[in-house]
Amino acid sequence: MHVMEGFLPTPWWQIWFAISIPVIAFGIYKMNKLVSEKREILPLLAVAGAFIFVLSSLKLPSVTGSCSHPTGTGVAAIIFGPAISAVLGTIVLLYQALFLAHGGLTTLGANVFSMGIVGPVVAYLVYKAGMKAKLNFFLVVFLAATLGDWATYVVTSVELALAFPDPTGGFVASFGRFATVFAVTQVPLAIMEGAVTALLFKYVINVKSDILVELKVVEESVVRKLRGISA
Amino acid sequence: MSRKLELIVLAIVLVFTVQFLYMSSTTDAEYGGADGEAEGVIEEITGGTYEPIADPIWEPPSGEIESLLFGLQAAIGAGIIGYFLGYYRAKNLYESGAAYKGKSRDSETHS
Numbered sequence: 001m002h003v004m005e006g007f008l009p010t011p012w013w014q015i016w017f018a019i020s021i022p023v024i025a026f027g028i029y030k031m032n033k034l035v036s037e038k039r040e041i042l043p044l045l046a047v048a049g050a051f052i053f054v055l056s057s058l059k060l061p062s063v064t065g066s067c068s069h070p071t072g073t074g075v076a077a078i079i080f081g082p083a084i085s086a087v088l089g090t091i092v093l094l095y096q097a098l099f100l101a102h103g104g105l106t107t108l109g110a111n112v113f114s115m116g117i118v119g120p121v122v123a124y125l126v127y128k129a130g131m132k133a134k135l136n137f138f139l140v141v142f143l144a145a146t147l148g149d150w151a152t153y154v155v156t157s158v159e160l161a162l163a164f165p166d167p168t169g170g171f172v173a174s175f176g177r178f179a180t181v182f183a184v185t186q187v188p189l190a191i192m193e194g195a196v197t198a199l200l201f202k203y204v205i206n207v208k209s210d211i212l213v214e215l216k217v218v219e220e221s222v223v224r225k226l227r228g229i230s231a
Numbered sequence: 232m233s234r235k236l237e238l239i240v241l242a243i244v245l246v247f248t249v250q251f252l253y254m255s256s257t258t259d260a261e262y263g264g265a266d267g268e269a270e271g272v273i274e275e276i277t278g279g280t281y282e283p284i285a286d287p288i289w290e291p292p293s294g295e296i297e298s299l300l301f302g303l304q305a306a307i308g309a310g311i312i313g314y315f316l317g318y319y320r321a322k323n324l325y326e327s328g329a330a331y332k333g334k335s336r337d338s339e340t341h342s
Binding site: 003043046049050052053056059062064065097098099100102156160164174177182196207 | 275311320
């Protein structure tokens with residue numbers, strides 16, 4: 001989902017930076033506040049960040065005959081919200097831009113916007129809506145992570161289509177072509193990401209549900225029900 | 232502990248694995264990166280006139296080095312996840328005193 005280094009002309013790369021930087025700044029502020037208030041969340045924050053590290057390093061083959069990778073931002077988005085996810089996503093994107101020539105520094109703003117901001121926002125909203133509708137917890141996590149991952153790739157297509165509109169068909173034609181590359185390839189990978197994310201949540205609930213309750217991620221009653229079933 | 236979720240995830244992974252094995256043996260798909268494909272689309276749309284405005288400051292000199300760094304990334308992440316989940320699990324065991332009875336609270340009943 002990375003827009004490669006140099007592949008966004010002026011003014012687009014500046015625009016995406018302008019949008020992303022305030023969110024990252026807010027995320028850093030929120031993260032510092034949370035950590036100073038509740039030091040015990042640090043390990044969980046590390047796990048959420050590490051999950052992004054693992055999943056975004058796995059380039060998986062897809063039905064379209066090309067490879068792409070999941071984003072792994074669902075865990076962070078659900079537990080800590082989109083702003084902090086943006087910070088964690090930025091760390092991973094920087095690693096890949098600097099050491100792997102994957103993505104880039106000029107396109108970092110655009111990549112943070114798609115992977116660090118829109119994906120987590122979608123995941124977060126889907127999660128909240130699903131929990132409100134009282135669906136099965138793991139199903140909600142699955143849907144949130146899957147749709148968040150997929151949204152990231154749709155946004156990447158939008159970013160590229162805006163910067164490179166088709167000479168005849170304009171933005172729409174161009175979006176269709178980029179979406180074929182990104183969004184379609186991503187469907188099976190998004191499903192896998194959702195499944196793995198649900199699994200990680202099962203383990204976190206098993207060993208450390210009190211923090212999730214404290215952060216108001218899940219209600220006590222949900223935890224009790226889940227443990228009643230799975231414990 | 233129920234293993235239902237693990238089985239579902241395993242089934243999903245298996246479906247994709249089988250699909251991949253079938254696809255890769257019956258078609259000549261290249262399995263290149265989607266990022267690179269997007270580059271191709273950009274070239275087609277602009278008629279090959281687009282010049283990237285910047286180049287990566289450093290590129291892995293070979294595919295092997297790239298794999299190494301991707302592997303390193305995954306290893307760092309997996310290590311952190313494993314460490315903390317194990318830390319919490321052991322902490323719970325000791326705090327509940329169950330460890331001394333040689334039986335964990337959410338003991339493996341494989342039901």
